[in-house]
Amino acid sequence: MTHLVSVAQLLHLQRSAEHGAGPAVRLLDVRWRLDRPEGRPEYVRSHLPGAVYVDLEHELARRGQPEEGRHPLPESVDLERAARGWGLSDGDIVVGYDDNRSVPAARLWWLLRRSGIDARVLDGGIRAWVGEGLPVETGDVRPAAGNVSLHHHDDDVSLNHDGVSLNHDGVSLNHDGAFDVLEIEELGDFIEHGVLLDVRTPEQYNGTRTAGAPVAGHIPGAVNLPAMVAVASDGRLQHPDVLRRIFASAGVDADTVVGVYCSSGVAAMHSVLALEHAGIRARVYPGSWSQWSNTRGKPVAVGILPSGRLTTV
Incomplete structure (x- = not known):
């Protein structure tokens, strides 16, 4: 797709x-x-x-x-x-x-x-x-209201063994099996069998920069792979072959169970886009570091290694 x-x-x-x-x-x-x-x-x-x-x-x-x-x-x-x-x-x-x-x-x-x-x-x-020399326009476009109906995700769902969201009747909620979320309660178990990518900058990951968070560091076990490594100098995403090599450097390929987080759940979705472009399915943790670092009792790793020096929020 x-x-x-x-x-x-x-x-x-x-x-x-x-x-x-x-x-x-x-x-x-x-x-x-x-x-x-x-x-x-x-x-x-x-x-x-x-x-x-x-x-x-x-x-x-x-x-x-x-x-x-x-x-x-x-x-x-x-x-x-x-x-x-x-x-x-x-x-x-x-x-x-x-x-x-x-x-x-x-x-x-x-x-x-x-x-x-x-x-x-x-x-x-x-x-x-x-x-490309194409025209732009100024001002504000105010369209007529549309009638789109979105699939609602607010009801309880479960995940099958492939990580695909299912409703109570066992029907897939995703057209291609992607776009599932990781909740904060799942992360501990997730890291045991998958790769959790922290796509913030190395300074945010290792704890030398907080970027507005109450504490600095990363989720223990997460692997740092900054989101912008997926972008070429012209602002476009890298070719899928290049992306696959980049993700492989972090231990990720098409058979890997992958989760992604960032500072607040925006850049993480860009990394999911890059992973999809490379043919790799991934789940996003929307709360990201801004949620984790505001949750009392959560462990925090400081340093360049996934395990890091541990402290708590």
């Missing part, structure tokens, strides 16, 4: 839609950075024609308590309401993009794919579009 689209592929999808030979294509602009979370000013100044702005902080996350992490997953009903506000209808293809190496766009992709929507990421984002 396609997760990334190039500029040429996006243009092809749009032409097909215009000629009635394919589904409608909806462009969503997810401009966001940790140091500048409100991306609407940049969007208003310049965006792909017809693109609708998505507010990551308020539409792709919900306000929660510190012990839930900085960016808790939105409730399904709230995400559906937001998606209809973006003009999405059933059957649409959604292409998200940003100006930050596809990190925030990957959060949109993960949430919508998990909810049964054909969502993709424009590889290289707005810079790739502009680099």
Whole structure:
């Protein structure tokens, strides 16, 4: 299943839609950075024609308590309401993009794919579009409301032996068996039989930088592989062959049980996108370090080794 689209592929999808030979294509602009979370000013100044702005902080996350992490997953009903506000209808293809190496766009992709929507990421984002000499527009696009119905994940689910979410009738909730979450209570057992990737910077991992967390370090047993090693110098994801070599350096291949976390559950979803692009299934721990470091009694490892020097929150 396609997760990334190039500029040429996006243009092809749009032409097909215009000629009635394919589904409608909806462009969503997810401009966001940790140091500048409100991306609407940049969007208003310049965006792909017809693109609708998505507010990551308020539409792709919900306000929660510190012990839930900085960016808790939105409730399904709230995400559906937001998606209809973006003009999405059933059957649409959604292409998200940003100006930050596809990190925030990957959060949109993960949430919508998990909810049964054909969502993709424009590889290289707005810079790739502009680099092809294609037009941009200014102002704010306010679409007519759509009628999309998202799959709701708020009911209790179980996992089968392959890590696929099942409802009470044993029916798969994921179209391709991916996009499952790791809860904080699962991590101890998970590390015993899988690889947990910490995709923050080495300084955050080894404990020399806190980045706003109450304590510094990493989850004991986690392996450090910074998210940005998956990105080429032009802002696009590395070729799948290159990605497979990168992940192999951390002990991960297509047969590995993999979990991913970051600071607050945004960059982790970008790493899941990179893993999917390499043909490797992974689960994300949405609470990430912002939840773990706010949970009393949790162990913390400090240093460059997965085991590290242990302390507690």
